[in-house]
Amino acid sequence: MALKLDVITLGAPEVPAARAFYAAALSPIVAGTGTGSGTGDPVSLDMHGTGRFELSATEQPAGPGFRGYVLSYVVNQPTEVRTVMEAAARGGAEVLKPAKKALFGSFSGVFRAPDGAIWKLAAATSKDTGTPAETPHPTETTVILGVPAPKTAKVFYEALGMTVDRDYGNKYVDFHPAKAATRLCLMERGVLARDAGTTKEGDGFRSIVFTCRAESREEVDALLTAASAAGGRITVPAAETAEGGYSGRFTDPDDFLWEVTH
Structure with missing residues (x-):
């Protein structure tokens, strides 16, 4: 994993x-x-x-x-x-x-x-x-x-x-x-x-999502659990998707958004 x-x-x-x-x-x-x-x-x-x-x-x-x-x-x-x-x-x-x-x-x-x-x-x-x-x-x-x-x-x-x-x-x-x-x-x-070539000021919606494609639903769950334990925040718990897949989302401690999907 x-x-x-x-x-x-x-x-x-x-x-x-x-x-x-x-x-x-x-x-x-x-x-x-x-x-x-x-x-x-x-x-x-x-x-x-x-x-x-x-x-x-x-x-x-x-x-x-x-x-x-x-x-x-x-x-x-x-x-x-x-x-x-x-x-x-x-x-x-x-x-x-x-x-x-x-x-x-x-x-x-x-x-x-x-x-x-x-x-x-x-x-x-x-x-x-x-x-x-x-x-x-x-x-x-x-x-x-x-x-x-x-x-x-x-x-x-x-x-x-x-x-x-x-x-x-x-x-x-x-x-x-x-x-x-x-x-x-x-x-x-x-x-x-x-x-x-810019300044560091800025906040709000970043308009970017990082996706990890897991090999199984169990791996989706394991990565979300690991993210939470390490200081991340689960924003969307893992669940069935409308397309028949399985995914959840978390943010890292600096609020960058990840999706883990199978």
Whole structure:
């Protein structure tokens, strides 16, 4: 039994518009048109085996300011960072940090998508080492949670079976991702906001849900029990779903929302 980050759901006021933006900017494998009734049916975005995202309609507006997380899209070369940044800007994204050489020889840029989510584009090197891809695909996707104390948040996720990869105390912690899943990272909220080119102020609805797909109903129950025992809060007890599945929800001690489903 171990918590894993199988799907990240981003809330969007207009799913068709969000689908069009992400399809053009990040070039995922898209499933679903987002042109159903209301504001659009959910749309699945497969990041070429490095994580899965879903765009889902929400009528609840996100809280103002920084939402407390940054999504990261890692590519091979600097020119690929520029290519994605330019595509995002053409699609209506707000550039928070132009693409340029960063610390320790890396290369990165940051934008805020039209739906409000902040994305950091990065390459591990500051110089191209080969022919850049015309349509870049990610080598990894991550989500970095801005928390008051990464060391404390680490203990919670370890209690749910996650294995630490890199641990720099209260500076930065991340976990080994499951196969084809997004990596989960922890950073102090103010440091993360500055790195993203924004301020740390912000509260209210974050418009993001993390989903773990359990292998059995018993595993759903076990993960919810472990989350509660470790300091999380059960927001929706495990129960049958209308589609015949079984799921429940909890928030971690920093109020990030998770769904565990089978």
